[in-house]
Amino acid sequence: MSSLAAAFAHSARQHPDKVALFWGEATHTYADFSRGAVAGVRQLRDRWQVQPGDRVGVLLKNRPEFVTVLFSILAAGAVVVPINHFLKPPEIAYMAADAGLKLLIVEQDLLETVREAALTSPTPSVVSMDDWGGPDSQTALLDPETCPDSPDSLAFLVYTSGTTGHPKGAMLTHANLLANVESCRQVLKVVEFDRFVLMLPMFHSFMLTVCILLPLLVGGSIVLIKSVHPPKAMLDEMITHQGSVLPAMAAIFRLLSQLPSQLQLPLRLCISGAGPLPSEILKSFEKRYPTVPLIEGYGLTEASPVVAVNPPGGKCVAGSIGPSIPGVEIGIRDEAGQELPDEVTGELWVRGANVMQGYWNDPVKTAATLHQGWLRTGDLGHRRPDGYFVITDRAKDMLKPNGINVYPREIEEVIHQFAGIKECAVVGEPDERRGERPVAFVALDPGTPFSERALLDWLKQNLADYKLPRRAIVLPALPRNGTGKILKTELRKMLAGGL
Numbered sequence: 001m002s003s004l005a006a007a008f009a010h011s012a013r014q015h016p017d018k019v020a021l022f023w024g025e026a027t028h029t030y031a032d033f034s035r036g037a038v039a040g041v042r043q044l045r046d047r048w049q050v051q052p053g054d055r056v057g058v059l060l061k062n063r064p065e066f067v068t069v070l071f072s073i074l075a076a077g078a079v080v081v082p083i084n085h086f087l088k089p090p091e092i093a094y095m096a097a098d099a100g101l102k103l104l105i106v107e108q109d110l111l112e113t114v115r116e117a118a119l120t121s122p123t124p125s126v127v128s129m130d131d132w133g134g135p136d137s138q139t140a141l142l143d144p145e146t147c148p149d150s151p152d153s154l155a156f157l158v159y160t161s162g163t164t165g166h167p168k169g170a171m172l173t174h175a176n177l178l179a180n181v182e183s184c185r186q187v188l189k190v191v192e193f194d195r196f197v198l199m200l201p202m203f204h205s206f207m208l209t210v211c212i213l214l215p216l217l218v219g220g221s222i223v224l225i226k227s228v229h230p231p232k233a234m235l236d237e238m239i240t241h242q243g244s245v246l247p248a249m250a251a252i253f254r255l256l257s258q259l260p261s262q263l264q265l266p267l268r269l270c271i272s273g274a275g276p277l278p279s280e281i282l283k284s285f286e287k288r289y290p291t292v293p294l295i296e297g298y299g300l301t302e303a304s305p306v307v308a309v310n311p312p313g314g315k316c317v318a319g320s321i322g323p324s325i326p327g328v329e330i331g332i333r334d335e336a337g338q339e340l341p342d343e344v345t346g347e348l349w350v351r352g353a354n355v356m357q358g359y360w361n362d363p364v365k366t367a368a369t370l371h372q373g374w375l376r377t378g379d380l381g382h383r384r385p386d387g388y389f390v391i392t393d394r395a396k397d398m399l400k401p402n403g404i405n406v407y408p409r410e411i412e413e414v415i416h417q418f419a420g421i422k423e424c425a426v427v428g429e430p431d432e433r434r435g436e437r438p439v440a441f442v443a444l445d446p447g448t449p450f451s452e453r454a455l456l457d458w459l460k461q462n463l464a465d466y467k468l469p470r471r472a473i474v475l476p477a478l479p480r481n482g483t484g485k486i487l488k489t490e491l492r493k494m495l496a497g498g499l
Contacts, residue, residue, distance in 0.1 A: 003174045004155055005075040006147035007217045009034065013141055014219060015192070021064050021222040022195075022241040028064050033071060033216075034142040035135035040072025043133055044103070048125050052077030052148060054102035055157060057124065058203070059083045059092070059114070061107050062224060065129055066202045067212060069105055074155060074174075077148040078102075081157045081169075082203035085110060086481070089117035094166055095159055097121055098361060105129060151175040157360055158205050158301050169360030170205075170301045179353035180304035181213050183325040187311055188245070188269065192219035197243035197267075199225040199234065199252065200484065205305040206273050210247045231255055239266060247271040249484045250281050251423070253294055257284040269312050270294040275485050276391065276409055278416040279318050296321055298391060302375055303328075304354040308389055319413075320388040321381075328352035332383050337371065345382045345392055345405075349374040380407070397488060399428040401436050401466050411438055411469065414462050418455055420448030423478050425486045426469060429495050440469040441491050443477050450474060473499065 001007035012020075012034035021028040044050040056073045058080060060066050073080045081099045083092060085107065092114065096104060101124035106114050108130045119126070155174045159167040184190070198211040215222055223243040228234045238246070246252075246267050253272060256265070270285075270292060277296040285294045297309035298321035308330060310322035324330045331339055332346040340346040355375045358366035369376050380398060381391040393407040400406065408426035415424040424442045431437040444450055452472045459468055479490040 001144065001178070002149050002151040003074070003147050004177060004213065004217075005037070005071055005142070006144040006149070007178065008037075008071050009075075009142040009144040009147055011217055011219050013144070016141065018219070019221055020216060021067060021224055022237075023064050023224050024226055024237070026064075028067075030216075031141060033067055035139040036068035037071040037075050037142050038139050039133060039135040040068060041076045044072060044076045044078065048103045048127070050076055050078050050102055052150075053079065053153070055079045055081050055099045057081045057083050057096060057099065057101045057104040059085055059104060059106045059110055060129060060202070061085050061110075062198070062202050062226075063129075064224065065132065067216070067222075069129075069132070070212070071142070075142060075147055077150065077153070079154045079157050081159075082208065083159070084201070084203055084481075086201075089113055091167075093117040093119055095169075096124060098166075099157055099169060103127065105132065151178070154357075156208070158208070160301050168362055168365060171357040171360055172304055173357060176304045176354050176356060177209060177213060179327060180209055180306055181217055183327045183352075183354065184210060184214050184306055185218055187309055187325045188214075188271070189312065190214060190218050190220065190245070194218075194220040194244045194268075195223050195242060196220060197223045197225065197238050197246040197248075199228050199246075199248060200274065204274065205301040206247065206299065209304060209306065210271070210273075228252070235259070235263070235265075242266045244268045245271070247273060249274040250277045251484065253277070253285050254281045254422075257281065257288045259288070261288070265289070265292065267292050271309065272296045273299060273306075276412075279413055280416045282318055298322075298379075298389070300377055300379075302356045302369070302377075303350050303352070304356070306354070307348075307350050307377075310388075315386075315388075317384070317386075317388050320384065320390050323387045323389070324350075324352075328354060330383070330389055331374065332381065332389075333376075340382075342383050342385050345380055347395060348377045348379045348381050348389070348391070350377055351375070397427070399426075399436050399438055401428075401431070401434045401438070404466055406438065406467050408438070411440070411459075411463065411467055414459060415440055415442065415455070417462075418458055420445050420450060423486070425478055425488055425491060427488050427491045427495065429470065431470070434466075437470040438467065439495060440472040441475055441478060442472055443475055 012030040016031040019027045020030045096119045104124045156172040157169045196211045196215045223241040295310040299305035299307045308321040308324045310316045329351045331349040411426045422443045428436040429439045479487040
């Protein structure tokens, strides 16, 4: 199949009556989504005059209708622009204007946020999800033959989190995403009996590919968790619907590792993404669930997004993202773009059919990021002799006290081993004498007594002096974006503000 809509239509015709998505006590079959997409295409074309290539924004929370809207837009030949529903009005306004949205599909309780955004130039039509019509009893299934045959046309315009300046829209084609789905299917050994547990925001590229497109294009199912709070409700849903694959972030696996020993989960595989997996969390999870592999992977929006993963059933190396997935190549390069040998730290460059076409409306940043078919990730790491890769840090997060390269993750891994630390992050602070000094931010387990002096003394026993944080600042929780990544930019702002 040469388009995502055609691939889904084919899957739905093979499994029309199979449950495609579990949502609490409700179920949605492949036929439900397929007919919903047909009805959605009619609305997009007839009510809002959406044409192939038009950008359609999706500002929805996690709900089954997200899937219907997704395939409606794709089947109409338009481009999906998923928008983080945690964003503030000015941020939404920027994305809408930059993408040139023709239409914005909005959660009912986010309509006021959209009104505050005062969308302009061009002003898209805005429709509440509550006004989105469904199929009638005569609606046929989506026909693969009538879906756009356009592998090289845009399917998604996914905006990066914007840690520096405005977010950038990564242009992902049908071919990019189909390639990434197939690579993930191969390496994760996904079959139609798998049920993917989806608990992170659906707008995130990791969830779009691994938890929506992957299961639905292979005939599997999605267990869409209504809420991760309270944890017991989340676990009940996962167990009731027999979820088999859980892609999530490290904090979820930390929570699962603390469950009572008598509670058994139906999972066959856990995948940690959307940020690094601290070794302490991996160790505690493996001790609690010795038969359930927890594998760390790596990806970025610009690569659709999966790049590497520790292969299930193969060698799993703690602290490593594993080898590259099938069809994807990773190189370690220096600042001049020259290939570096094993064990030498440099920037990860990625090449494959999954690599984006560039940044929307930004040829300058595109030229700086794409070079002769390679994607410069901005992440630092090295290749082991066995072909596995290790991510050291983001290039922009690297510290240089006394001119020596220091990687925050190395310090964070040690801090995680100190009793009572729930989460931590290390950033740099200007220092007149050394140029820069690390500062640690920590959040504690509830009820944990804490001594900054005790932590710093302990770190002194485990880290070289030039790596030692100047101080440790306790926060109730570390700031995170909508996808769970710690916002080091906010921590730097706190320091700049005199914290």
